[in-house]
Amino acid sequence: MGTRVAYPLQVKQESIEMKLAGKTVKEIMETLHIKNKTQVETWWRWYRNGEEHRLLQPVGKQYTFGKGPEVLPELEQLRIDNKFLRQQLGIPKKVQRIGKEVEPQIFVALVESKQGEMTVKELCEMFQISRSSYYRWVKQKDRKKWSELECLINRLCVENKFRYGYRKITALVNRTHRVSKNTVQKIMQKYGWSCRVKKKKRQNTGQPYAIYANQLNRQFQSDRPLTKLVTDITYLPFGQKLLYLSSIMDLYNGEIIAYTIGDKQDVALVLDTLHQLPPMFHCLMHSDQGSVYTSYSYQEEIKRKSITMSMSRKGTPADNACIESFHASLKSETFYLDGLKNESTSIVIQTVVDYISYYNKNRIQQKLDYRSPIEYRKAAV
CATH class of the missing domain: 1.10.10 (Arc Repressor Mutant, subunit A)
Incomplete structure (x- = not known):
C-alpha cells in the first residue's frame, strides 16, 4: 500500500486558485508536484460545496470516525457563512x-x-x-437567434446527415430562395454544419496481368444510357465477418444498375451482378485486372451478352475512378460517418442496400446539375 502524502494548506489553496484560473488538472499536478489527480479533484469539490474547512483536516478518515477537529477557526467559519449569504443575496x-x-x-x-x-x-x-x-x-x-435562412440550412444539413458540402446545400436552398454559395459556406462554418464525411482513402493494388486494353481511356462521359459501364469489387469490413460488394455503374448518369453482396470474392459474385443487366448491344464494360474479371467463365458471359471488355492498366485505380469514388462515398457516408465498426451481417447488408437506393434516388450530384441519377435520367427522357 502506498504512503499517503500530507499536503500543506498553501498547496491546496494554490491548487484551487489555479483551477479557478482555468488550468487543467495535469498542469496543476506538474506545477505543484502532486502525485494523484484525485487530490486536486477532491480539493476542488470541497471548494465548490463550500467545505473549505475540510482543507485543514489531516490525512486519513479522522472526520469519518469523529477524530478530526471539532471546531473550525472562528474567522474561517465566518468567511464560509458570508460567502453563502452573498450568493443568496x-x-x-x-x-x-x-x-x-x-x-x-x-x-x-x-x-x-x-x-x-x-x-x-x-x-x-x-x-x-x-x-x-x-x-x-x-x-x-x-436557436431563436437563427434567421430563416439559417434554420433552412440547418434542416437540410440534418436531413442529409451532414453528408453534403456547402455547394450542394446551396443548390437545395436555391430551389426556394436565392443565396450565394459564399453565404451558405459562412453559415455552415459558423455553426459547425460542414460536411462530416471523412477523407476518402484509396488503396493502389495491381493485378498480375491484363487481357484487354484500356478502351475506356478515362473517358467517363456518356451521352446515352447503357453504353459505358464500369464495375468493381470493394471490401465491407464492418461486421462480424468480411463481406464483398460487386457493383456496376452506368456512366451516363452515375446510377448503380446492378450489385451483389457476398461473403466470397469469387467468380460467382461478379457473375451474379452481370446477370442482373438488361439485354443490350454495343456496350463497353470496364473493370480492373482482377482475377475474377479475367476468368474464363466471366469472359464467356461477357461475350454471350455482346459486351466489349475494357480493363485498367496495372496498378492504376484512377482508370476506374467513378466506381472507386462511389465505393468510397458509400463507406464514408455510412459506416465511417455513423461509427459502425462491428455490426451484425444483416445490418451491414441493409446499410448498403439503403445507401444504394438513396444514392440512385435522392443523392444529388454537381455533374448532374444537382440532381440525383434517376432524376437526371427521367428528365432526359
Whole structure:
C-alpha cells in the first residue's frame, strides 16, 4: 500500500486558485508536484460545496470516525457563512421561484451573470432544476437567434446527415430562395454544419496481368444510357465477418444498375451482378485486372451478352475512378460517418442496400446539375 502524502494548506489553496484560473488538472499536478489527480479533484469539490474547512483536516478518515477537529477557526467559519449569504443575496428576486415557475430566459441569464462565482450545478440545485433542462434552454435561446435562412440550412444539413458540402446545400436552398454559395459556406462554418464525411482513402493494388486494353481511356462521359459501364469489387469490413460488394455503374448518369453482396470474392459474385443487366448491344464494360474479371467463365458471359471488355492498366485505380469514388462515398457516408465498426451481417447488408437506393434516388450530384441519377435520367427522357 502506498504512503499517503500530507499536503500543506498553501498547496491546496494554490491548487484551487489555479483551477479557478482555468488550468487543467495535469498542469496543476506538474506545477505543484502532486502525485494523484484525485487530490486536486477532491480539493476542488470541497471548494465548490463550500467545505473549505475540510482543507485543514489531516490525512486519513479522522472526520469519518469523529477524530478530526471539532471546531473550525472562528474567522474561517465566518468567511464560509458570508460567502453563502452573498450568493443568496446576489440572486435576483424575480427568479426566486421553484421548478416549473422559473423563467428559462431569466435563469439562463442568471447563470451567465454568476459565471466564476457559482457553478451551473449549484444554481440548478438551488432552484431545483435539472441540468439537462438548463442546457436545453441554452440551445433554445441560441436557436431563436437563427434567421430563416439559417434554420433552412440547418434542416437540410440534418436531413442529409451532414453528408453534403456547402455547394450542394446551396443548390437545395436555391430551389426556394436565392443565396450565394459564399453565404451558405459562412453559415455552415459558423455553426459547425460542414460536411462530416471523412477523407476518402484509396488503396493502389495491381493485378498480375491484363487481357484487354484500356478502351475506356478515362473517358467517363456518356451521352446515352447503357453504353459505358464500369464495375468493381470493394471490401465491407464492418461486421462480424468480411463481406464483398460487386457493383456496376452506368456512366451516363452515375446510377448503380446492378450489385451483389457476398461473403466470397469469387467468380460467382461478379457473375451474379452481370446477370442482373438488361439485354443490350454495343456496350463497353470496364473493370480492373482482377482475377475474377479475367476468368474464363466471366469472359464467356461477357461475350454471350455482346459486351466489349475494357480493363485498367496495372496498378492504376484512377482508370476506374467513378466506381472507386462511389465505393468510397458509400463507406464514408455510412459506416465511417455513423461509427459502425462491428455490426451484425444483416445490418451491414441493409446499410448498403439503403445507401444504394438513396444514392440512385435522392443523392444529388454537381455533374448532374444537382440532381440525383434517376432524376437526371427521367428528365432526359
